[in-house]
Amino acid sequence: QRLLNILPKISERLNITESDLKNAINRKIIAHDTYKNQKYILFKKKYRHIERGTILFLNENLDYIMGYPKIRRAMVLDPTLKNYFIDKIAIEEKLDGYNVRIAKINNTEIVAITRGGRICPFTTKKALKFIDTKILNDYPDIMLCGEMIGLNNPYVPYYYPEVDNNINYEGDTSDNSNDIENLGFYIFDIRNKETNKSLTISQKGELLKKYNLPHIQPIDIVNKEEISKIKEIILKLDHEKREGIILKDPDMVINPIKYTTHHTQCSDLSIAFTYMYDLGINFMFSRLVREGYQSIEFNENKEEMEQRAKEIGESILYPMINTIKKVSKNETIREDFEIFMDNEEDLNEFLVYLKKLHIAYVILEKEQINNSIIKIKIGRLYNSTNDKIKSHLNGNLW
Ligand code: ATP
Structure with missing residues (x-):
């Protein structure tokens, strides 16, 4: 009801008609949530010009932060x-x-928002630890868009060696890590938080350097005809088991585009088939067609194609067999991650957040590292995978 009362104001603020807003509410594209007693609405999908993940606070100013495109x-x-x-x-x-x-x-307050438009308490605490937010006092209209990476996070737990070694991208020396956890935050865009207008690559680099903030710098800037140079970079990243590249117009007047390595396609497939009935269907087709185009683009000979085929097949089959085997031995299929929290209160706040998002989990271990730090191991449960495999192994038909 309160939302309906302020609909005209929201409509003006977001430059979208009231009837569109009502439609989005009815279609459940707009959801609402609270963070520390502050109510906000969020867009679960892109709607008109409003990006997915946009959030708008129901405060005096109706502060809003546009989703990352x-x-x-x-x-x-x-x-x-x-x-x-x-x-x-x-x-x-x-x-x-x-x-x-x-x-x-x-x-006044600084928040860290996930892609889907939630204020994640874990991410907000860590971001405030890694980032000196003075820049947001000087430029309150911007948002810092970046990637949280490393083993010790609840969403994409991959080990990145440079996070441990305080190595920053392309020689930047700001300290973005601590001794205990493998976790770091690297900024890739500075955008206006309402319009999404982005600083150019060089403006971004200069400003982040000035404020000594961890960021991703270009590997190279090339002419658009120099595709062979880009291919070399892809091969090198693939060899180093890295994810891929984002290609950007140096003036940021057109949207970036992405391209990923063979390694990534395989590692995505192996995750998809580890949790096959939860992730398999959505992941599989898109990754497989990327491999088809990549093989053609890199002009592969028979041997190279065979190698690719073998690696794709192994990425699908081995994790799947391993998962079925585990279920047959009555083991539960889950993805484990370890995170570090400063106190019980922060930990509880995060667990309540996971419940709110309907993420099924079990707590596997909890250990007080020292006076101020708790290490906790959480297992995310993939229920469809567990249940369906069990059912088929018990003789139920497809
Ligand atoms: P979408 O395709 O909607 O962006 P997705 O989940 O499919 O979403 P990805 O395939 O992971 O996205 O690729 C886009 C994401 O890559 C960005 O949202 C961003 O988080 C991440 N990213 C990593 N490095 C960079 C970078 N240097 N510049 C921009 N984005 C980056």
């Missing part, structure tokens, strides 16, 4: 890049973690 994928580099870009292309590494926007609300 979708990055489309090049299926082949040639001729896509020549057609798409204006002139030059800045190549940045695509880090494999989760997308976070950090911004100021109510002129």
Whole structure:
């Protein structure tokens, strides 16, 4: 009801008609949530010009933070890049973690928002630890868009060695880590939090350097015709088991596009088939077609194709067999992650948040590391995978 009362104001603020807003509410595209007693609404999908993950606080100013725009994928580099870009292309590494926007609300408070538009208490606490937020006092209209990476997070737990070693991208020396956890935050875009307008690659680099903030710098800036250089970078990243690249117009006047390595396709498939009835269907087709185009683009000979085929097949079959075996031995299929929290209160706040998102989990271990830090191991349960495999192994038909 309160939402309906302020609908005219929201409509004006977001530049969207009231009837569109009502429609989005009825279709459950708009949801609501609270963070520390502050109510906010969020867009679960892109709707008109409002990006997925946009959140608007029901406060005095109706502060809002636009969602991070979708990055489309090049299926082949040639001729896509020549057609798409204006002139030059800045190549940045695509880090494999989760997308976070950090911004100021109510002129005072700093929040970290996930891609889907939730204020995650874990991410907000860690982001505030890693990032000196002075920049947001000086420029309250911006949002810092970046990737949270490393082993010790609840969403995309992959080990990144540079997070441990205090190594920053392309020689930046700001300290973005601590000794206990493998976790780091790297900024990739500075955008206006309402319009999504982005600083250019060089403005972004200069500002983040000035404030000594951890960020991703271009691996190279090339002419759009120099596709062979981009292919070399892809091969190198693939060899190093890294995720891929994001290609950006240096002036950021057109949207970036992405391209990922063979390694990523395989590792996505192996995750998809570890949790096959939860993730398999959505993941499989898209990853397989990427491999088809990549093989053609890299002009592979018979041997190289065989190698690719073998690796794709293994990424699908081995994890699946392993999962079925585990279930047959009455083991539960779950994805375990370890995170570090400062106190019980923070931990409870995070567990309540997981419940709110309907994420099924079990607590596996909990250990007080020292006076101020708790290490906790949580297992995320994949119920469809567990239940369906059990049912088939018990003789039930497909
Ligand atoms: P979408 O396609 O809607 O962006 P997705 O979940 O399919 O969503 P990904 O395939 O992971 O997204 O690729 C886009 C994401 O890559 C961005 O949302 C961002 O979190 C991440 N990313 C990592 N490194 C960079 C970078 N250097 N520049 C921009 N984004 C990056």
